Amino acid sequence: MFVTALPPEDVVEDLDAFWEPRRADPSARGVRWTRPEQWHLTLAFCAAVPDRALDGFIEGLAAAAARRRAFALRVAGGGAFPDAVAAKVLWAGVAD
Numbered sequence: 001m002f003v004t005a006l007p008p009e010d011v012v013e014d015l016d017a018f019w020e021p022r023r024a025d026p027s028a029r030g031v032r033w034t035r036p037e038q039w040h041l042t043l044a045f046c047a048a049v050p051d052r053a054l055d056g057f058i059e060g061l062a063a064a065a066a067r068r069r070a071f072a073l074r075v076a077g078g079g080a081f082p083d084a085v086a087a088k089v090l091w092a093g094v095a096d
Contacts, residue, residue, distance in 0.1 A: 001049050003061060004040035011075065012036045015092060041073075041094065072096060 007015075016036045023033055049057050076095035080087035 001046045001057075002040075002042050003044040003046065004042055006040055012039055015039065015075070 013036075019033070022028060023031075046057075073094040073096055075092050077093035078091055079093070081089040081091070
């Protein structure tokens with residue numbers, strides 16, 4: 001399970017515009033691109049949340065989020081997993 005934040009629509013649109021020519025590149029044939037509406041900022045990875053604890057876990061996250069204000073970040077850098085040659089996941093970093 002991942003705890004995520006959704007980027008603002010204008011950020012998704014900018015990133016989508018950046019990726020568009022790369023998706024059209026012939027060398028990208030066979031690459032499976034994730035739809036922009038699925039893009040997210042991963043805040044935490046929770047490796048083992050048992051099904052029986054899910055409701056309480058989600059309620060706790062909602063309560064914690066309600067106590068926080070919006071935060072500003074900027075896209076900064078990026079990379080690929082496991083590496084650029086055998087990329088399975090492309091990611092954009094954030095700063096600030």
